[in-house]
Amino acid sequence: MANRKEVFAPDVGGEVEIIEVLVSPGDSLNAEDALFTVESDKASMDIPAPFAGVVAELKVKVGDKINEGDLLALFEAAEAAAEPKAEAKAEPKAEPKVDAKPEPKAEAKPEPKQEPKAEAKPAAKAASKTIEVTVPDIGTDGEVDVIDVLVSVGDSIDAEAGLITVETDKATMDVPSSHAGTVESVAVKTGDKVKQGSLVITLKVADASADASSEASSDSSVDSSADSSSDSSAAESAASQPAANETRKQPPVPDHPMDRKARSEESVAYASPAVRRLAREFGVDLHKVNGSGRKQRIMKEDVQEFVKYELSRPKATASTNTSQGGGGLQVIAQPKVDFSKFGEIEQVPLTRIQKISGPNLHRNWVTIPHVTQFDEADITELEAFRKQENELQAKQKNGIKITPLVFIMKAAAKALRAYPVFNSSLAEDGESLIMKKYVHIGIAVDTPNGLVVPVIRDVDQKGIYQLSEELAEISAKARDGKLKATDMQGGCFSISSLGGIGGTAFTPIVNAPEVAILGVSKSDMKPQWNGKEFVPRLMLPLSLSYDHRVIDGAVAARFSVYLSAVLGDIRKLVL
Amino acid sequence: MSNQVNTQVVILGGGPGGYSAAFRAADLGLEAVIVERYNVLGGVCLNVGCIPSKALLHLAKHIEDAKHMGAEGVEFAAPKIDLDKIRKHKDEKVIGTLTGGLAQMAKMRKVQVVTGNGEFVSDKQLKVTDKDGKETLVNFEHAIIAAGSQSIKLPFVPHDDERIWDSTAALELRFIPERMLILGGGIIGLEMGTVYSALGATVDVVEMTDQLIPPADKDIMKAYMKMIKSKFDNIMLSTKAAKVEAKKDGIYVTFEGDKAPTDPVKYDAVLVAVGRAPNGKKLAAEKAGVKVTDRGFIEVDKQLRTNVKNIFAIGDIIGQPMLAHKAVHEGHVAAEVISGKKHYFDPKVIPSIAYTDPELAWAGLTEKEAKEQGIDYEVAVFPWSASGRAIAQGATDGMTKLLFDKNHRIIGGAMVGPNAGELLGEVCLAIEMGCDAEDIALTVHAHPTLHESIGLAAEVYEGSITDLPNKKAVKKK
Structure with a gap:
C-alpha cells in the first residue's frame, strides 16, 4: 500500500x-x-x-x-x-x-479531471463506443452561458480539446473533451445555459476497456x-490551467460537529483545563495569548492580562477583534429608491472582485485619515530618454518597451528609501510603526473583472528592463485572472496610474496596511517659467494620498518634491 | 387527577450523569428534580455495572493471586465459594453503601426524586408513570436527558432463556456455569469472563474482529493476550456465533469464521456483551421537539444543548464512549450552563479502562488513531520486565506506552498490567496540562512503583533512560 x-x-x-x-x-x-x-x-x-x-x-x-x-x-x-x-x-x-x-x-x-460518465458503459471488446461528454464542475453553482461552440458533428478531436467556451463570473473558459474521438452529436449551441453535468457532445471513442x-x-x-x-x-x-483543472466532484458531506474534537482549537493551545475554561468565558482565542509560564504555558493571569489589554488598548485600523471593523459608524440608512420609476433599469451583480474589495476599500476609507498631496513632475527629459531607448530596442528587436510607469516605480522606490516612514505600517496595537527594509510596490491593474493590485518585489534592486518585463508579465496574469494571493501580498506602497486614460488629479485610497499610495494622471505639455521665459515642458500630475496618523504633512510634501525631482532628472536614480 | 411537580431543572435518569447534574444544579442554587425509573439512584453503573463488577473482580483477583502464590512458596487451599454470601456482600456492603449515600446526598441538597418512567409531553412538561400506573407531571424550565443505554440484544439469540445473560444477569450470580460463552470480546464481556473464570467456570470468548478490545493498539493487546489467555479456555477471534439454540441440557452455539469449532458447542450459560444502545427512542423526545437519530442518540453541542434550547442531554445517550466519568463531567457542564455559566465540555481525553486481570488502560490517542488522523507521533515504551516493582510482584509481562507529537508533547498513553487503571490518572493529567516528555521525565516518580514506568517511558523518549539499553545514546567513535 x-x-x-x-x-x-x-x-x-x-x-x-x-x-x-x-x-x-x-x-x-x-x-x-x-x-x-x-x-x-x-x-x-x-x-x-x-x-x-x-x-x-x-x-x-x-x-x-x-x-x-x-x-x-x-x-x-x-x-x-x-x-x-x-x-x-x-x-x-x-x-x-x-x-x-x-x-x-x-x-x-x-x-476527477475529465471523467464524466465514461465508465458507465464498458464496451467489452468492441472497436468503438459512444460516450457522453458533460460539463465538469466549473466552479460556479449556477448556470453559465455558452458563448461559443468550438466543434461540430464529424470533427475528430483529441482529449483535452476545447468543446465549448463558457462564461462564468470569473472568467471565460473552454470546456475540454474528456476523450479523444469523433463528435457524433453536439447538444448545445451558443447562448444556451449549461451547468455541471449538462450534456455537451456525444463522442465516438476507440476501444474503452x-x-x-x-x-x-x-x-x-x-x-x-x-x-x-x-x-x-x-x-x-493552479489557475494557470483553468480548463484542465475544472472538473471537480461535489464536496463531501460536511462532518458532524461532534466529530470535530481532533481539530478543535483548544486542543492545540498550551493551556490547562482551568485556563481553557476561563478563556471560554471571556471568548478569548488562546492562540492570541502569550503564555508566561514555563515553556510558554498560558496561565490564568495571561488570559486576564490579555482581556485587560484588549479592553484598554487603542485600536489600530480595522480592529481584528470586532466584526464591524470600522468601529461602528453611526449614519442614517440609505433611502430606498425605486429607480424604475424614472426609466428603464437593469440590475447587474457586482463582480466577485468588487464584492471582495468593496468592504476593504470602505474600511480603509473610513478608518484611515487621508490627506492627498498634489504635485507635478517635469518628465520632458525622461520621456525623451525613454523614447530614444525604445527606438533602440525596437531596432534590436528585443521587443521590450519601457513605459513611464516603470520609471515612476523606480523613482518611488528611491523616495521610499529616502523617506522610510512611507515604507512602514502601523502595528496592530497602534502604538508603534513597523519599518520595512524591503521595497515591494503594488501596481493597480484594471482588469475586466475589477481592480487588482499585484506586487512587484524589491523594486529598488531591479533595473528598468527587468521591471518592465515583470510588470508586463504580472499585468497579463492579472488580466487573465491568474494572480495568486501571494502575488498580491507584501506590498509597501501602491501606485495607481490612470495616465493612459486621462484626468488631471484624483484622490486614491490608501491600501492598508500600507500608509501611502501614489496616483498618476495624464501628463500634459504645459508652459513653465524658467526664469526668463515660458517654455513647454511635459508635466506629469502626481496625487499622493497618505495616512496622516503615520505621516506628517511636511514629510509628505518633501517626499512628493523629492519624487518629482527624481522624475525630473532621472540621473538622480543612480545617485 | 395526577400529581404536579414544578421545577427549574428536571433530570431524566438517576445514573452517575443524572445525579451529578442534579447535585451540581442544586449546588448552583437551582431547584432540581430527578426522574428515575428504579427506586434507587445510581443507574446502571452503581447498581448493575461498574461498581458491582468491580466488587466481583476484587474477589476474582484474590482467588487468582492465591492460586499463583504456590510458585512463590506459599500454598493456599482451594477456595470455598459461597455465592449467597458474595451476592449479599456485593448488594448490601457495596451497592447498598453507595446508593444509600446517594439518597442521603439528594436529601441534603433538597433534590426531589420522582420514581417512574419519564416521557416528554412537551418542551415544558414531562410525564412520569410509576409501576402502579400512577402519573406525575413534572413542569420544568430546563431538562437534562440522562437516560443512558441498555445492552444490545441479538435477534438470533433466545434472550428469554434463563441461561442467556446480559451483563445485569451475569452480575446476579445466579449460578456458576460449568462451561460459559462470552459473546463479544469487549471490556464488559472480558470483565465478567474474568470473574466467572476465577469462580471456576470454563469460559470461551467469541469476537467478530481480529482482536479483543478492538480500539486498543496491537502491541498492547499482544502483552494483554499473553496474560489473559490462561483465564479463558478458547478465545475465538474473527469468529461469530451464527446460531444460538436453547435446549434442555444446554445452550448450543454454532460458530462461523476463522476459529470456529466444526460442531455446535454446548454451554451452560451465554453472556451476550456485544455493546450498548442508547435509550433515546424511549422518551417521546419528539413531543419536546428533540431530535433523536435513527440509532437512538441525541445530538448536542459543546455545551450539551440539544436542538431545543432549554433541553440538554448527557452521557451514553449522546454518544460514545459510554462511560460514567464522561457522563459526570457532562452533567456538571450542563447544570453550569443552565445556571448561566459559559462553560463548555472540552476535555482533551476521556480515559478507558478494562478492569480485567491484568488491567488494560488507555487515554488520549492510540497509535491507530494517530495514524488515522495523520498526526506525526513517536512511541516510547517501557516494558515492565525492566521494572523492579513489576518483577517483585510477578507482573513482568506488563508494559507502559506513551505517544508524543512532534513538539514532544504527550498525546496518548496506554498500559497493561496489574493496577494499570490506577496508573492512568497521571497520563490524563499530563495530557490535559500539555506536558512535554521532558516534564514527565523530570518529575521524580517514587521507586519502586508501577507508576514509575510512566516517568521511565518518558525517559525512553527523551533518551535519558538508564534502566534499559538506550537507543538514543550518543554513539562512541
Whole structure:
C-alpha cells in the first residue's frame, strides 16, 4: 500500500476561509490539481495539490479557517499515481494498454479531471463506443452561458480539446473533451445555459476497456512532466490551467460537529483545563495569548492580562477583534429608491472582485485619515530618454518597451528609501510603526473583472528592463485572472496610474496596511517659467494620498518634491 | 387527577450523569428534580455495572493471586465459594453503601426524586408513570436527558432463556456455569469472563474482529493476550456465533469464521456483551421537539444543548464512549450552563479502562488513531520486565506506552498490567496540562512503583533512560 503523505496549506497569506472543497476521498489527482478554494480578504484562489496521489482523507471542510502549514488532507501518494503516467508516455494515447498493471488504486478511480460518465458503459471488446461528454464542475453553482461552440458533428478531436467556451463570473473558459474521438452529436449551441453535468457532445471513442489508463495518458501528454515532481511545480498556480483543472466532484458531506474534537482549537493551545475554561468565558482565542509560564504555558493571569489589554488598548485600523471593523459608524440608512420609476433599469451583480474589495476599500476609507498631496513632475527629459531607448530596442528587436510607469516605480522606490516612514505600517496595537527594509510596490491593474493590485518585489534592486518585463508579465496574469494571493501580498506602497486614460488629479485610497499610495494622471505639455521665459515642458500630475496618523504633512510634501525631482532628472536614480 | 411537580431543572435518569447534574444544579442554587425509573439512584453503573463488577473482580483477583502464590512458596487451599454470601456482600456492603449515600446526598441538597418512567409531553412538561400506573407531571424550565443505554440484544439469540445473560444477569450470580460463552470480546464481556473464570467456570470468548478490545493498539493487546489467555479456555477471534439454540441440557452455539469449532458447542450459560444502545427512542423526545437519530442518540453541542434550547442531554445517550466519568463531567457542564455559566465540555481525553486481570488502560490517542488522523507521533515504551516493582510482584509481562507529537508533547498513553487503571490518572493529567516528555521525565516518580514506568517511558523518549539499553545514546567513535 502506498504510504500516506500529508498535504499542508501553502503560504496563503494569513488566515483564509475554505469556501469550497473540490475533491473527495478516493479521487486520484495530479500535482497541481485544485483541492480547495479559499477566500482571503483580497481574493479567492485554489489550493493546488503539491504532489500526485489519491485523496485518502480530507482534514478540513467548508467554513474552516486555515493558515499556512495547517494539515489539509492525507494522500496515498506515490508510485500509484506516477506509474500509469510513466507508462503512458511510452505509448500513444489512442492505444490504451489492456494489461491493466497493478496499481488498482490509481487506475480504478476515475480521474476527477475529465471523467464524466465514461465508465458507465464498458464496451467489452468492441472497436468503438459512444460516450457522453458533460460539463465538469466549473466552479460556479449556477448556470453559465455558452458563448461559443468550438466543434461540430464529424470533427475528430483529441482529449483535452476545447468543446465549448463558457462564461462564468470569473472568467471565460473552454470546456475540454474528456476523450479523444469523433463528435457524433453536439447538444448545445451558443447562448444556451449549461451547468455541471449538462450534456455537451456525444463522442465516438476507440476501444474503452481501459479508460482509466487512457485518462492518465492524455493527462501526461498535456501536463508537463514537471507535474510528477512535487515542489518545483507547486509554484505554478493552479489557475494557470483553468480548463484542465475544472472538473471537480461535489464536496463531501460536511462532518458532524461532534466529530470535530481532533481539530478543535483548544486542543492545540498550551493551556490547562482551568485556563481553557476561563478563556471560554471571556471568548478569548488562546492562540492570541502569550503564555508566561514555563515553556510558554498560558496561565490564568495571561488570559486576564490579555482581556485587560484588549479592553484598554487603542485600536489600530480595522480592529481584528470586532466584526464591524470600522468601529461602528453611526449614519442614517440609505433611502430606498425605486429607480424604475424614472426609466428603464437593469440590475447587474457586482463582480466577485468588487464584492471582495468593496468592504476593504470602505474600511480603509473610513478608518484611515487621508490627506492627498498634489504635485507635478517635469518628465520632458525622461520621456525623451525613454523614447530614444525604445527606438533602440525596437531596432534590436528585443521587443521590450519601457513605459513611464516603470520609471515612476523606480523613482518611488528611491523616495521610499529616502523617506522610510512611507515604507512602514502601523502595528496592530497602534502604538508603534513597523519599518520595512524591503521595497515591494503594488501596481493597480484594471482588469475586466475589477481592480487588482499585484506586487512587484524589491523594486529598488531591479533595473528598468527587468521591471518592465515583470510588470508586463504580472499585468497579463492579472488580466487573465491568474494572480495568486501571494502575488498580491507584501506590498509597501501602491501606485495607481490612470495616465493612459486621462484626468488631471484624483484622490486614491490608501491600501492598508500600507500608509501611502501614489496616483498618476495624464501628463500634459504645459508652459513653465524658467526664469526668463515660458517654455513647454511635459508635466506629469502626481496625487499622493497618505495616512496622516503615520505621516506628517511636511514629510509628505518633501517626499512628493523629492519624487518629482527624481522624475525630473532621472540621473538622480543612480545617485 | 395526577400529581404536579414544578421545577427549574428536571433530570431524566438517576445514573452517575443524572445525579451529578442534579447535585451540581442544586449546588448552583437551582431547584432540581430527578426522574428515575428504579427506586434507587445510581443507574446502571452503581447498581448493575461498574461498581458491582468491580466488587466481583476484587474477589476474582484474590482467588487468582492465591492460586499463583504456590510458585512463590506459599500454598493456599482451594477456595470455598459461597455465592449467597458474595451476592449479599456485593448488594448490601457495596451497592447498598453507595446508593444509600446517594439518597442521603439528594436529601441534603433538597433534590426531589420522582420514581417512574419519564416521557416528554412537551418542551415544558414531562410525564412520569410509576409501576402502579400512577402519573406525575413534572413542569420544568430546563431538562437534562440522562437516560443512558441498555445492552444490545441479538435477534438470533433466545434472550428469554434463563441461561442467556446480559451483563445485569451475569452480575446476579445466579449460578456458576460449568462451561460459559462470552459473546463479544469487549471490556464488559472480558470483565465478567474474568470473574466467572476465577469462580471456576470454563469460559470461551467469541469476537467478530481480529482482536479483543478492538480500539486498543496491537502491541498492547499482544502483552494483554499473553496474560489473559490462561483465564479463558478458547478465545475465538474473527469468529461469530451464527446460531444460538436453547435446549434442555444446554445452550448450543454454532460458530462461523476463522476459529470456529466444526460442531455446535454446548454451554451452560451465554453472556451476550456485544455493546450498548442508547435509550433515546424511549422518551417521546419528539413531543419536546428533540431530535433523536435513527440509532437512538441525541445530538448536542459543546455545551450539551440539544436542538431545543432549554433541553440538554448527557452521557451514553449522546454518544460514545459510554462511560460514567464522561457522563459526570457532562452533567456538571450542563447544570453550569443552565445556571448561566459559559462553560463548555472540552476535555482533551476521556480515559478507558478494562478492569480485567491484568488491567488494560488507555487515554488520549492510540497509535491507530494517530495514524488515522495523520498526526506525526513517536512511541516510547517501557516494558515492565525492566521494572523492579513489576518483577517483585510477578507482573513482568506488563508494559507502559506513551505517544508524543512532534513538539514532544504527550498525546496518548496506554498500559497493561496489574493496577494499570490506577496508573492512568497521571497520563490524563499530563495530557490535559500539555506536558512535554521532558516534564514527565523530570518529575521524580517514587521507586519502586508501577507508576514509575510512566516517568521511565518518558525517559525512553527523551533518551535519558538508564534502566534499559538506550537507543538514543550518543554513539562512541
